[in-house]
Amino acid sequence: NPHTTALVMIEFQNEFVTEGGKLHDAVKGVMEETGMLQKAVEVCEFARTKGMKVIHAPISFQKDMTDNPNKGLGILKGCADSELFVTETWNSEICDAMKPAAGDLVMTGKRGLDAFPGTDLEELLVKNQITTVVLGGFLTNCCVESTMRSAYEKGFNVVTLTDCCAATSSEGHSAATAGTFGMFSQPMTKEEFVAKF
16 A cells, blocks of 8 residues: 555665765665666655655764764764764765655654664654555665664564665675565565556
8 A cells, every 4th residue: 555655765865875975985886786776766756656655764973973872883883983974964965866855754863773763763654654664775784674674573564675775795785685684574676666556
């Protein structure tokens, strides 16, 4: 049912998507392999015409990183050390191709990898009577995967758009799309998703 379906598009921000973003070179290879940016634009356009909600899920941090929940370890340490996704900078802005359209929602409060903790995502989903969550974005095996697992645990019907995601390596991307995605979602391509309506 399109009216109970929402696309949650994770971190389509300049830091990843656009030349000059600090992480662009790391994801550019997989972005090109999957054609994910153009497919994400197209699937959002399709979703809007069918009456689905499109929810944008950006991440951002204060420049001093005091709101980073785990700045001493792992990928969030990388965000802190490299001053990534600093709020109110070009780097943290949603890229031009995926700028929110009329009727889209932009969730707030994302400081970690999973789009649920400390954000208004669940509130937006419940308020809009959403039962199916459709995921795409960055990184396939990090924020997309974390959000997929939480959405699944919370009882949502979860769809992952395998060719609307990108990671820092083909191996990492494939390990998620061909491995964990099938345990916690219905993985499908953009075209397979569109064909269902």
